[in-house]
Amino acid sequence: MFAAVLHGAHDLRVEHRDDRALLPGEARVRVACGGICGSDLSYFNKGGVGDFRIREPLTLGHEVSGTVIELAPQADLPARAGVSVGTRVAINPSRPCLQCRYCREGRGNLCRNMRFLGSAALMPHVQGGFSENVVVRSDQCVPVPDSMSYRVAACAEPLAVALHAVSRAGTMVGRQVLIAGAGPIGLLCLAASLHAGAAGVTITDLCDPPLQVARAMGAASTINILADPEGLDREARQQDGFDIAIEATGAAASVSQLPLLVRPGGRIVQLGMLPPGAVPLPVNLLMAREIDMVGSFRFHDAFDIAVAALSSGRIDIIPILSASFPLRDAPEAFVLAADRQRAIKVHLDIT
Numbered sequence: 001m002f003a004a005v006l007h008g009a010h011d012l013r014v015e016h017r018d019d020r021a022l023l024p025g026e027a028r029v030r031v032a033c034g035g036i037c038g039s040d041l042s043y044f045n046k047g048g049v050g051d052f053r054i055r056e057p058l059t060l061g062h063e064v065s066g067t068v069i070e071l072a073p074q075a076d077l078p079a080r081a082g083v084s085v086g087t088r089v090a091i092n093p094s095r096p097c098l099q100c101r102y103c104r105e106g107r108g109n110l111c112r113n114m115r116f117l118g119s120a121a122l123m124p125h126v127q128g129g130f131s132e133n134v135v136v137r138s139d140q141c142v143p144v145p146d147s148m149s150y151r152v153a154a155c156a157e158p159l160a161v162a163l164h165a166v167s168r169a170g171t172m173v174g175r176q177v178l179i180a181g182a183g184p185i186g187l188l189c190l191a192a193s194l195h196a197g198a199a200g201v202t203i204t205d206l207c208d209p210p211l212q213v214a215r216a217m218g219a220a221s222t223i224n225i226l227a228d229p230e231g232l233d234r235e236a237r238q239q240d241g242f243d244i245a246i247e248a249t250g251a252a253a254s255v256s257q258l259p260l261l262v263r264p265g266g267r268i269v270q271l272g273m274l275p276p277g278a279v280p281l282p283v284n285l286l287m288a289r290e291i292d293m294v295g296s297f298r299f300h301d302a303f304d305i306a307v308a309a310l311s312s313g314r315i316d317i318i319p320i321l322s323a324s325f326p327l328r329d330a331p332e333a334f335v336l337a338a339d340r341q342r343a344i345k346v347h348l349d350i351t
Contacts, residue, residue, distance in 0.1 A: 003059045003131030004330035004348065009047035012331045017059065019133055022072035027083070027138040029091060031350045033150035033324075034130045035063035036337040037158065038183060039273070040118065044334050050273050052120040061130030061348070062093035062117040065153035068141055069133070082143045089141040090156040091129060092303045093117035109164070109298040116298075130330065130348055142307045151324065151347050152310055155188075155317045158345075159306040162188035164299035165271045166196050169244045173197035178232075178242040178261060181249035181272060182210035184320055184345045187217060189246050189271070191315050194218050202235055202242070207340055213319050236261040248272050252279045264289040271296045320345045 003017045022028060040060045042049040068087045083089065096103050096111035103111050114121075117136070118128020128134075144153045162185055166172060177198045179186050182205035193201050200220035205211050211222040223231040236242060241263025247254055250272030258268050259282050268291060286293060299306075309315040322343040325333035327350045337346035 001132035028070035029066040031066040059127040061128035063157040064129035090153040160299040160303040162192040163302040165296040166192040175243040178245040179203040186248035267292040
């Protein structure tokens with residue numbers, strides 16, 4: 001089979017990789033579509049993401065959908081209802097161990113033995129889904145209706161990230177929400193916040209095209225903080241502080257600023273992954289104003305919720321879809337995906 005394999009920063013090659021035999025409880029999926037995520041771009045541009053560095057060739061990709069083409073016997077692993085050869089699926093890239101403390105507590109996203117598609121966190125690396133076939137545990141296969149396109153199905157993963165972040169914010173009903181960053185995840189947080197009942201959402205970015213998409217998706221206010229440096233402070237004063245802020249940029253300056261913009265008793269959700277190193281944070285302000293600051297990492301049960309929301313049409317992600325490239329043109333797709341003036345969510349068509 002052919003796959004998009006990263007050998008180092010800016011060294012992405014479409015090359016042949018061998019299929020492997022299935023282990024008990026696994027499924028082989030013929031991949032149809034894969035979305036390029038910010039972490040994929042970080043691997044491509046920097047040779048790593050956060051503390052994780054490329055140490056061997058890595059097939060990228062964890063936002064994938066396709067069709068089950070082979071199933072191994074289940075053994076002692078849980079089977080997912082409705083999954084058989086020929087089933088169209090969105091693939092949950094998380095493969096928790098199901099046995100550790102966090103898995104038993106229903107917080108599989110915190111599993112210390114997690115195997116996540118397309119990740120350099122472990123050695124050997126966990127190969128990803130930008131390939132003609134991918135092997136996953138069968139319970140990672142979530143059926144999608146025939147009416148759902150593979151591109152939309154591949155967006156279940158980033159939507160799950162957003163839904164989990166919104167759940168970490170607490171009740172959204174009637175709240176004024178600030179989202180820092182109008183990348184794909186920030187825009188999906190916008191959609192998820194409105195779906196959860198937010199009264200209004202303000203979203204910021206450094207360039208105009210994604211903010212135009214945000215307005216089309218229902219943002220009450222959009223602010224280009226380069227063009228209008230005082231705009232966010234002005235908006236915060238008008239709101240008497242935001243009830244909730246979701247940090248989706250991974251920029252240290254944004255993290256440091258948010259406590260100044262949230263009302264006393266408000267909550268900040270840190271979703272963006274920051275580069276290694278310390279980040280200045282006004283902790284006394286968090287203390288004196290009783291501002292809660294919580295982290296949000298990936299998702300657990302939110303993946304199935306995302307598939308259900310996409311299946312029903314309750315959340316519309318079509319506005320973020322920008323372009324699709326054949327697998328052979330993966331390097332060109334990555335270049336476009338990194339250009340925020342021209343693209344939001346770029347996919348690889350692997351059919």
